[in-house]
Amino acid sequence: MSYLTSLVLLFTLCCVKAEEESFLPEYIHPCTLADEDFEICVKEQIEQSLPSFAKGIPELSVPSIDPVDLHDIVIDGKGLKLNFSDAKMHGLSEVKLVDLKAQLGGDNESFALAVKGNLSLTAQYYADGRILILPIKGEGDALIECRNVEVYISTNLTHVKGKDDKEHLKLLAPSYKYDIESTTFDLKNLFNGNKQLAETTLEFANKNWSQLMDELAPPAIKQIVKTIVKAINKFLSKVTIPRIIIGYKERL
Ligand SMILES: *[C@@H]1O[C@H](CO)[C@@H](O)[C@H](O)[C@H]1NC(C)=O
Ligand SMILES: *[C@@H]1O[C@H](CO)[C@@H](O)[C@H](O)[C@H]1NC(C)=O
Ligand SMILES: *[C@@H]1O[C@H](CO)[C@@H](O)[C@H](O)[C@H]1NC(C)=O
Ligand SMILES: *[C@@H]1O[C@H](CO)[C@@H](O)[C@H](O)[C@H]1NC(C)=O
Ligand SMILES: *[C@@H]1O[C@H](CO)[C@@H](O)[C@H](O)[C@H]1NC(C)=O
Secondary structure: OOHHHHHHHHHHHHHHHHHHHHOOOOOOOOEEOOOOOHHHHHHHHHHHHHHHHOOOEHHHOEOOOOOEEOOOEEEEEOOEEEEEEEEEEEOHHHOEEEEEEEEOOOOOOEEEEEEEEEEEEEEEEEEEEEEOOEEEEEEEEEEEEEEEEEEEEEEEEEEEEOOOOOEEEEEOOOEEEEEEEEEEEEEOOEHHHOHHHHHHHHHHHHHOHHHHHHHHHHHHHHHHHHHHHHHHHHHHHHOOHHHHEEOOOOOO
16 A cells, blocks of 8 residues: 555545544534523423434434334234234324423433324234224225324433443433324225225224224334434434533543
8 A cells, every 4th residue: 555545545534534523413502511401401402403303314324213114013812913014103203392301410310201293104904803893804005193192201321432432321221101192093905995894894993092002002112212212322322422411521
């Protein structure tokens, strides 16, 4: 390798790295820890950046979470075989922040937020068996619309040394709960397109949405929470603490 080549290589390496470190989307502004309204500042920051953040930050390899690709959801039991594949959850970029608690800088650092919004799930479904009392059979496109879903996520924070050898915040495994105001199911091509049978079953499913969601929602919500936490942690792993919190005393 010639001297010039190595110089160019060195320059490229250093500058690409520097660029990555200095990149922060213009919609994210740091909050000052010592400020009395630190929590309010964080809340405003998240409120403002949520729609953009949910669409991903390619410069930091933060993936989009709208839509979220879900793993297959399979329910097999109680006389019903129901599965959803190619499932995608839409709507996270439009959720509203309804609560936020950030305890930072002390011994036990924690972070909790609640978001509320209308979420919908598109998937390919396969159904065979009975839902509650009515028969159900078919396969095709599924659209499940959930109105006013509220998800509350609470996590503790830890500090890790990043690939850049600098200190970063990281969310630990979260605890969460959720509430759904109502759900409508639209399953295309039930009973091979027999309209009458399909209508009866869908009407029944929509009246009994709550029991159905008791089975369907937990695996979906679990994946959604995991995806959100993963996206936030990706972001935190790329951005050093002083870039987002002013006056934070690092520990590592
Ligand atoms: C759903 O069930 C059908 C029939 O048993 C099967 O062919 C398909 O692979 C299943 N899909 C998933 C995602 O489990
Ligand atoms: C932090 O949590 C630990 C364990 O729950 C507890 O013993 C300690 O008192 C807490 N410290 C503060 C400052 O809350
Ligand atoms: C969900 O949609 C309904 C009806 O369109 C609307 O009234 C409600 O405000 C929406 N909820 C949220 C949290 O945006
Ligand atoms: C956070 O840590 C505290 C102890 O410091 C513990 O009581 C609490 O359950 C933890 N929260 C989560 C969501 O793990
Ligand atoms: C399902 O809905 C039907 C019609 O509204 C209702 O009569 C029935 O009680 C519901 N089933 C359950 C288990 O709640």
